[in-house]
Amino acid sequence: MKIRDFGVEIWMNKYETRCELNLAETCVESLTVAELLEMAGRTDIEQQLLPLKLTYGEIEGSVRLRTLVADLYERQKLENIVITHGAIGANALVHQTLVEPGDRVISVLPTYQQHYSIPESFGADTQILKLTEKTGFLPDLEELQTLATPGTKLIAINNPNNPTGSLMDRAYLEKIVEIARACGAWILCDEVYRGTDQQGLTGMTASIADLYEKGISTGSMSKTYSLAGLRLGWIAAPSELIHSVSIHRDYNTISVGMLDDHFAAIALENKDKILERSHRITRTNLAILSQWVDAEPSISWIKPQSGTTALLKYDLPFSSEELCVRLLESTGVMLTPGSAMDMEGYLRIGYANSENILREGLNRISRFLRESIAPAA
Numbered sequence: 001m002k003i004r005d006f007g008v009e010i011w012m013n014k015y016e017t018r019c020e021l022n023l024a025e026t027c028v029e030s031l032t033v034a035e036l037l038e039m040a041g042r043t044d045i046e047q048q049l050l051p052l053k054l055t056y057g058e059i060e061g062s063v064r065l066r067t068l069v070a071d072l073y074e075r076q077k078l079e080n081i082v083i084t085h086g087a088i089g090a091n092a093l094v095h096q097t098l099v100e101p102g103d104r105v106i107s108v109l110p111t112y113q114q115h116y117s118i119p120e121s122f123g124a125d126t127q128i129l130k131l132t133e134k135t136g137f138l139p140d141l142e143e144l145q146t147l148a149t150p151g152t153k154l155i156a157i158n159n160p161n162n163p164t165g166s167l168m169d170r171a172y173l174e175k176i177v178e179i180a181r182a183c184g185a186w187i188l189c190d191e192v193y194r195g196t197d198q199q200g201l202t203g204m205t206a207s208i209a210d211l212y213e214k215g216i217s218t219g220s221m222s223k224t225y226s227l228a229g230l231r232l233g234w235i236a237a238p239s240e241l242i243h244s245v246s247i248h249r250d251y252n253t254i255s256v257g258m259l260d261d262h263f264a265a266i267a268l269e270n271k272d273k274i275l276e277r278s279h280r281i282t283r284t285n286l287a288i289l290s291q292w293v294d295a296e297p298s299i300s301w302i303k304p305q306s307g308t309t310a311l312l313k314y315d316l317p318f319s320s321e322e323l324c325v326r327l328l329e330s331t332g333v334m335l336t337p338g339s340a341m342d343m344e345g346y347l348r349i350g351y352a353n354s355e356n357i358l359r360e361g362l363n364r365i366s367r368f369l370r371e372s373i374a375p376a377a
């Protein structure tokens, strides 16, 4: 089956190991195993791990981990959770389970490309709901209403949104639920950045799984919890949907690694400390980025409310890829071109890497814009 190239992943694969300062990173700065264990106060890891027999483990994910994941939601129980290979595995499984040729699928754009390219590859009637500055990069509800014709199978949204950092609150999500309910659609909300809101003690916005009887939430340990190396995610959804997903999952996952499951459980048992660290990084760094944007004449934005990335609009006569490649070659700083996410004319910056990398990266971009780009422009 043919499928489009995954723009962002191709860009990352090509340059991520070659750059000096990675401002394309979307994870809150990743934790080392030692840092995780120290936060968790675990000094007995050897005793825990060495006797572990490395079987397939509990097939749907350990009860310990699934219970911890369920606790991230208001109304989810063990039977509503299945563990997957990252959020990427979770999203792929949901699309594979629900979408058939000819089905109407509505996906916001920009978003993680899975949400429109996978249904497109299945032969779905894939409709794009463009997020624009006019609505602060939130879905235009009137437009959604028009696209959501009777029998629509799935509405795919992303909250908080990558790359814009826009955030739908509970009331906004409830309006989307009303539209979905009227046409019978499932809502898949990719919530991989949930927990990184700029405001609030928990930094958590409402989850679609708690708001809608056909609401499906996907999440993972990668971004908010700084543990992408575990490759561990989940789906939270009505138990019947979890059952249908599990049928597909048997064909491509069996189970996730026992060690990944184990470390994810340790992390979620200590989630308050991890979230506190994530909030410190994302909130400090967004303030730094905000000052920088205010001082750069060729850059403008809608300031993010959540997440780890911002979409920067630039006023320069270059394609986003050309700008990013030139920036990388002359300064070692890596951004992501808007073209990699079907958003030409923009650049995505990830601001949740370490503060030093962000500060130095921004300095180098400023110099690049002043010395290399402005004279040519």
Ligand SMILES: Cc1ncc(COP(=O)(O)O)c(C=O)c1O
Binding pocket: 026, 085, 086, 087, 088, 089, 111, 112, 158, 162, 190, 192, 219, 220, 221, 222, 228, 232, 233
């Ligand atoms: C919106 C979104 N969904 C899913 C993923 C995949 O995350 P994971 O590492 O959990 O597979 C990403 C990664 O960039 C993402 O930005």
